[in-house]
Amino acid sequence: MKLIFERSTPGHCSDYLPKSDVEKAPRPEKFLRKAKWMLPEVAEVEAARHYKELADQTFGVVSGFYPLGSCTMKYNPRLNERVASFPGFTNIHPLQPKDTVKGCQAVIDLADEMLCAVTGMDKITIQPAAGAHGEFLGLLLMKAYFDHHGQTQRTKMLVPDAAHGTNPASAVMVGFDVVNIPSNANGCVDVEALKNALGDDTAGLMLTNPNTLGLFDPQILEITSLVHEAGGLCYYDGANLNAIMGQVRPGDMGFDVIHLNLHKTFSTPHGGGGPGSGAVGCKDILKPYLPSSFLGKDERPEHSVGQVRSFYGNFGVVVRALTYMLTLGAEGMREASQTAVLNANYLMHLLKDVFPVAYDHICMHEFVLTLADIKKETGISALDVAKGLLDFGMHPPTMYFPLIVPEALMLEPTETESRQSLIDAAEKYKLVKEKIYSAPDELRNAPLTTYIGRPDEVKAARNPILRYEE
Amino acid sequence: MAGYIPSTSDERQLMLEELGMKDYKDLYVDVPASVLLDELPGVAKGISEMEAETAMRAMAEMNVLYPTVLRGAGIYDHYIPSIVDTVAGKEEFVTAYTPYQAEISQGVLQSIFEYQTMICELTGMDASNASVYDGASAAAEGSMMCLKRNRNVVYVADNANPETIETIKTYAYGRDVKVEMLSSKKGVIDVNVLEDALCDEAACLFVQQPNFYGLIEDIEAIADKVHNKGAKLIVGCYPTALGMLESPGALGADIATGDGQPLGIPMGYGGPTVGFMATKKAMVRQLPGRIVGQTTDSRGGRAFVLTLQAREQHIRREKASSNICSNQALCALRAGVYMAVMGKKGLSEAAELSYDKAHYLAKRLCEIPGIKMVYDGPYFNEFMTTLPVDAAQIEKALHKVGILSGLPVDGGMLWCVTEKATKEALDLTVQTVRGAVSK
Numbered sequence: 054m055k056l057i058f059e060r061s062t063p064g065h066c067s068d069y070l071p072k073s074d075v076e077k078a079p080r081p082e083k084f085l086r087k088a089k090w091m092l093p094e095v096a097e098v099e100a101a102r103h104y105k106e107l108a109d110q111t112f113g114v115v116s117g118f119y120p121l122g123s124c125t126m127k128y129n130p131r132l133n134e135r136v137a138s139f140p141g142f143t144n145i146h147p148l149q150p151k152d153t154v155k156g157c158q159a160v161i162d163l164a165d166e167m168l169c170a171v172t173g174m175d176k177i178t179i180q181p182a183a184g185a186h187g188e189f190l191g192l193l194l195m196k197a198y199f200d201h202h203g204q205t206q207r208t209k210m211l212v213p214d215a216a217h218g219t220n221p222a223s224a225v226m227v228g229f230d231v232v233n234i235p236s237n238a239n240g241c242v243d244v245e246a247l248k249n250a251l252g253d254d255t256a257g258l259m260l261t262n263p264n265t266l267g268l269f270d271p272q273i274l275e276i277t278s279l280v281h282e283a284g285g286l287c288y289y290d291g292a293n294l295n296a297i298m299g300q301v302r303p304g305d306m307g308f309d310v311i312h313l314n315l316h317k318t319f320s321t322p323h324g325g326g327g328p329g330s331g332a333v334g335c336k337d338i339l340k341p342y343l344p345s346s347f348l349g350k351d352e353r354p355e356h357s358v359g360q361v362r363s364f365y366g367n368f369g370v371v372v373r374a375l376t377y378m379l380t381l382g383a384e385g386m387r388e389a390s391q392t393a394v395l396n397a398n399y400l401m402h403l404l405k406d407v408f409p410v411a412y413d414h415i416c417m418h419e420f421v422l423t424l425a426d427i428k429k430e431t432g433i434s435a436l437d438v439a440k441g442l443l444d445f446g447m448h449p450p451t452m453y454f455p456l457i458v459p460e461a462l463m464l465e466p467t468e469t470e471s472r473q474s475l476i477d478a479a480e481k482y483k484l485v486k487e488k489i490y491s492a493p494d495e496l497r498n499a500p501l502t503t504y505i506g507r508p509d510e511v512k513a514a515r516n517p518i519l520r521y522e523e
Numbered sequence: 524m525a526g527y528i529p530s531t532s533d534e535r536q537l538m539l540e541e542l543g544m545k546d547y548k549d550l551y552v553d554v555p556a557s558v559l560l561d562e563l564p565g566v567a568k569g570i571s572e573m574e575a576e577t578a579m580r581a582m583a584e585m586n587v588l589y590p591t592v593l594r595g596a597g598i599y600d601h602y603i604p605s606i607v608d609t610v611a612g613k614e615e616f617v618t619a620y621t622p623y624q625a626e627i628s629q630g631v632l633q634s635i636f637e638y639q640t641m642i643c644e645l646t647g648m649d650a651s652n653a654s655v656y657d658g659a660s661a662a663a664e665g666s667m668m669c670l671k672r673n674r675n676v677v678y679v680a681d682n683a684n685p686e687t688i689e690t691i692k693t694y695a696y697g698r699d700v701k702v703e704m705l706s707s708k709k710g711v712i713d714v715n716v717l718e719d720a721l722c723d724e725a726a727c728l729f730v731q732q733p734n735f736y737g738l739i740e741d742i743e744a745i746a747d748k749v750h751n752k753g754a755k756l757i758v759g760c761y762p763t764a765l766g767m768l769e770s771p772g773a774l775g776a777d778i779a780t781g782d783g784q785p786l787g788i789p790m791g792y793g794g795p796t797v798g799f800m801a802t803k804k805a806m807v808r809q810l811p812g813r814i815v816g817q818t819t820d821s822r823g824g825r826a827f828v829l830t831l832q833a834r835e836q837h838i839r840r841e842k843a844s845s846n847i848c849s850n851q852a853l854c855a856l857r858a859g860v861y862m863a864v865m866g867k868k869g870l871s872e873a874a875e876l877s878y879d880k881a882h883y884l885a886k887r888l889c890e891i892p893g894i895k896m897v898y899d900g901p902y903f904n905e906f907m908t909t910l911p912v913d914a915a916q917i918e919k920a921l922h923k924v925g926i927l928s929g930l931p932v933d934g935g936m937l938w939c940v941t942e943k944a945t946k947e948a949l950d951l952t953v954q955t956v957r958g959a960v961s962k
Contacts, residue, residue, distance in 0.1 A: 054629075054633070056633065056636075056637060057637050057863050058637070058640065066866050066868050066869065067604070067864060067869075069602060069604045069864070069865060069869055070602060070869065070872045070873060070876060070942055071942075073875070073876055073879055073880075074945060074946040075879050075880055075883040075946050075949070076879070076883065077879055078878060078879050078882035078883070080767075080878075081739055081901035083741075084739050084741075084768050084769060084901065085767065085768065085769065086765070086766075086767060086768055086769050086770065087769060087773075088647060088769060088770060088773035090644045090645070090647070090770065090867070091644055091867065092641060092644060092645075092862055092863070092865075092866045092867045092870065093641075093862075093863045093866060094866050094867075094868075095863060095864065095866070097604075097606055097864055100606060100610075100860065100863050100864050101606060101609070101610075103863075104610040104613070104634075104860065105613075106630075107616075107629075107630035107631075107633055107634050108610075108613040108614075108615045108616055108630055109615070109630065110627075110628075110629040110630035110633075111615040111616060111619050111627075111628060111629070111630030111631050112615070112619060112624070112627035112628060113614055113615040113616070113617065113618030113619040114618035114619075115614045115615065115618050116615060116618075119620070121620055121623075124620050126620060127527070128527050129617065129618050130527055130572075132572050132575060132576060134612070134617070135576070136575075136576060136579040136580075136583075138608075139579070139580060139583040140583070140588060141580075141582075141583025141584050141585075141586045141588060142583050142586070142791065142792065143789040143790070143791050144588055144600075144789060144790060145586050145588070145790060145791070145792045146589075146592055146594050146598055146600070146790050146792075146927060147597075147598050147790070147792050147793030147794075148594055148596055148597075148598070148930055149586075149587065149589075149594070149927060150918060150922070153586065153587035153922070154586050154587075154792065155585040155586065156582040156583050156584065156585030156586035157586055157792045159582045159585060160582055166565070167565075167566055169565075170563065170564065170565030170566045171563070171566065182656035182657065182660070182794070182795070182849075182851070183656065183847070183848065183849035183850070184848065184849060185836070185846040185847055185848045185849065186656060186660070186847075188846065189697065189846060192697075193693065193696070193697055196696075196697070218835075218836040218837040218838070218839075218840045218843070218848075219836050219837075219846045219848050221836075221840040221841035222836035222839070222840060222841060222843040222845070222846035223846040224841065225841045225842075225843075225846075226694075226697050226698060226845070226846055227697040227698075228697060228698055228699045231840075231841045268553070269551075269553040269554055270553070271553045271554075271555065273555065274555055274557070274558070297554070299560065299563040299566075300551055300554065300559065300560055301551075301554050301558050301559055301560060302558070302560070305558040306558055314849075316849065320527070322617045322618050322853075323618065323619060323620045323621070323849075324616065324617060324619070324851075324852050324853030324854075324856075325616055325619045325620070325621070325622065325628075325631040325634075325635075325852040325853060325856065326620070326621040326622070326631070326653065326654075326813065326849060326850050326851075326852030326853075327654070327795075327849040327850040327851045327852045327853065327854070328656075328794075328795035328797075328849075328850075328851045328852075328853060328854055329849040331849075344693070346686065346793075347685045347686055347688075347689045348596060348597070348684075348685055348686050348930075349793075358693055358696065359689045359690070359692055359693035359696065360659075360686065360689045360690055360693055361660065361690060361693055361694075362656050362657045362659050362660045362690055362794075363597055363657050363658065363659040363660075363684075363686040363687065363690065363782070363793060363794075364597070364598070364686065364792070364793030364794060365792065365793055365794065366793075366794055367794040367795040368791060368792040368793060368794050368795075369791045369792075369794065369795050370794075370795060372579070375579070376575055376576075376579050378566070379567075379569075379570060379575045379578055379579070380526065380569055380570060380571075380572060380575045381526045381569045382566060382567055382568040382569025382570065383562065383563040383564075383566035383567065383568065383569075384568065384569060385526040385569040386563060386566065387562075387563060388526060388528065389526055389527075389528065391547045391550065392528050392530070392535060394547075394550045394551070395535060395538055395539065395542075395547070395550060396538075398542055398550060399538050399541070399542060402541070402542055415549075415550060415552060415553065439624070440626070443624065443626055443627055448624065448627065449624055451623075452623075454837070468526075468527075468528050469527050469528060469529060470529065471529040471530045471534070472530055472534050472535075472537070472538055474529075498821065500626050503626040503627055504626070504627075504629050505625070505626055505629055505820040505822070505824060505826045506626070506820040506821035506822040506824075506826075507626065507820060507821045508625045508626070508818050508819070508820045508821075508826040508827075508828045509818045509819050509820065509821075509826075510818065510828055510830065512818045512819065513816040513817070513818035513828050513830040514816070514830050514831055514832070514833070517650075517807065517814075517816050517830060517831060518816055518817040518818075519636075519639055519649075519650045519651070519807070519814060519815070519816050519817075519830075520636070520639050520640040520643045520649070520650065520651070521636070521637070521640040
């Protein structure tokens with residue numbers, strides 16, 4: 054389809070702003086814009102049709118089954134969108150006098166209280182804008198803690214090999230050296246390897262539990278106490294919290310600091326990549342290091358790390374998450390996580406005989422298939438299968454992650470799918486499986502029914518075209 | 524049915540039985556019994572949608588809405604065309620994930636490609652990423668892009684927004700990088716001493732255009748001096764001002780960053796907004812975050828994909844240029860729609876109206892005894908005045924007539940005017956301030 058620039062015609066525009074009602078002030082000639090530049094010139098109807106067409110070429114949770122592992126693509130309740138658009142939330146300046154923003158403060162305080170109850174933490178900050186941003190802040194708190202306690206030799210951050218890629222990347226941004234901890238045969242932390250890695254130089258361990266294989270590590274209490282005994286701190290990557298919301302709290306498992314992805318567990322929409330919210334929770338020992346807004350004049354904790362962005366965070370996302378938490382309540386949260394785990398196990402059960410499961414064990418909110426043997430046998434890869442699923446109107450699973458599983462497909466159905474939709478999805482997986490043997494070329498060329506065929510990614514990277522030019 | 528689960532408890536019981544399980548506890552056998560909860564304490568019972576809406580509305584109504592906002596300092600009350608809301612409210616855009624599956628995500632990918640192009644045009648740069656969190660984190664990420672082994676000192680102009688300065692310092696603390704503040708003189712950077720102020724290890728200088736006090740910096744002269752020292756120049760810009768002022772790219776900046784909030788995103792108590800980042804060709808591979816590129820598909824047509832992913836955390840892990848994963852895509856979409864429908868003409872109008880109205884207010888305020896401009900250089904739509912009385916007094920008096928005053932700062936008040944302020948509101952401001960001062 055056309056780019057908005059290709060729909061442009063000189064002179065097309067709309068009048069959004071009034072004529073000036075004040076005198077024209079002298080212009081700073083030296084600084085005025087003189088170099089040539091362009092923006093589209095379109096009438097509003099042309100823009101409206103353009104974006105309608107773009108929306109039609111976008112697959113969202115409302116479009117169909119979206120079992121993208123580790124992303125928790127649950128239904129995004131419409132109420133949350135309505136509430137977030139109340140003018141009393143949208144038209145508020147962040148630097149208004151404190152007594153004129155009591156409602157915003159109430160939202161933040163109540164979200165803090167409820168998220169602390171869910172995570173077993175003592176304090177929440179909503180400043181980080183996304184999960185990775187939360188990891189960055191959480192690790193900064195740890196660094197500040199060790200600096201303040203004169204333990205600057207603690208530079209090693211232990212990260213399991215199954216971890217999300219953001220974990221090691223965040224650790225580096227905080228100056229830690231990453232030490233990879235291998236998984237054992239069961240897909241959980243190799244405790245012996247962990248013991249060997251622990252020492253006076255350990256800053257801490259970053260762990261997601263359930264892990265990215267969808268397995269809850271039963272050794273968790275031993276793991277966190279080993280880290281504590283070595284003088285380190287435990288970081289909980291909350292990306293997978295949807296499995297355990299209301300069932301078990303990271304605080305009780307021995308974690309000191311945690312980030313949450315409000316855009317996963319707490320149902321706020323992903324928006325094609327954001328905005329999310331990476332709220333960070335911590336135990337009392339890390340409270341003195343929390344961030345604050347400089348201009349917002351929030352009370353700055355004594356040894357604050359500063360701030361990781363402007364103002365208070367993605368407030369509008371927190372409004373949505375709070376609405377969700379109020380609606381669900383304690384029982385609803387437990388029901389959501391139980392159903393998410395039930396749905397994952399049910400789908401795994403349905404698919405077990407179609408594609409091999411990487412770790413055949415009760416899973417949590419997600420599970421991982423491996424097509425390594427199929428690839429060896431037929432040459433058809435996980436990518437081919439994923440692309441084949443597109444022709445059945447479904448969003449494929451996460452591909453090639455976690456890295457420790459070859460030819461991985463990772464499925465997370467979430468609680469907002471019915472039994473029937475899981476059965477229907479499994480049927481389509483079976484049809485794709487059959488194609489591996491009956492029509493392998495069709496899979497190699499898949500998808501056939503989408504707006505575009507497979508894009509040439511190598512060409513895109515080798516010869517980058519990153520903007521439109523006339 | 525409870526919450527948003529599309530199955531009854533009977534159906535779920537059936538599913539458990541099909542799995543050979545008795546109840547939910549069987550799903551959680553790996554959780555140590557000592558920490559497994561039977562109930563979640565500290566969280567109230569769930570409520571209906573109607574009750575939840577009422578509860579949230581009550582909180583929204585505890586906030587004060589100002590018909591006129593004369594406060595900026597990072598968040599600006601610009602007019603938002605209604606179509607921006609319509610487009611950004613389309614469910615497909617709202618509920619999609621990061622476009623990993625290009626074949627069913629062309630809409631999102633193309634909208635980002637268009638956004639990247641418009642950001643490049645606005646800033647005079649060659650390449651933009653798909654967005655980062657906000658203007659402050661964009662400035663911090665931009666600073667980190669410039670680090671090299673022998674160039675590891677980041678300079679920041681002391682007249683930048685304090686929120687941005689704090690954020691750069693925090694990112695630098697993480698990487699054990701030294702941050703030096705560059706002192707301004709009479710509100711702006713003193714170009715004559717700039718070269719001497721930078722050390723040989725200077726990686727970059729971050730300046731804000733217009734700066735925190737609303738003053739216009741001489742970017743071209745600054746760029747020359749910074750480049751003479753072998754360092755990079757990062758300019759944090761107010762996008763609306765670029766409807767009138769020369770782009771940082773045309774003036775020699777290496778990286779342009781900023782907060783896209785003025786481009787169709789409501790103030791929203793400071794977030795979500797969108798951070799933009801753009802750079803020249805030479806530094807494209809140092810850009811953090813998602814980037815969309817154009818390619819062809821198997822049928823020979825044009826297609827868009829996430830590209831240059833070898834920079835990113837999910838491929839490179841600890842060797843990535845940044846840890847960023849989620850960005851602010853839906854806000855970037857808003858900015859894209861805003862720029863598309865406003866066009867150069869609309870954006871220039873917003874800039875010129877803001878400029879003229881700010882100068883009108885400044886002139887009228889300075890007629891009041893005891894109020895004068897703190898700095899005399901050219902400014903865009905923010906300016907700082909002295910006050911003959913306590914700032915709180917002015918704030919309170921304007922509050923009573925539905926006007927959010929300028930921001931109280933050391934030495935006076937930092938005012939901001941956008942196209943939304945009418946002459947009538949500005950006259951009322953002057954009249955009210957005059958009254959408060961003479962009391």
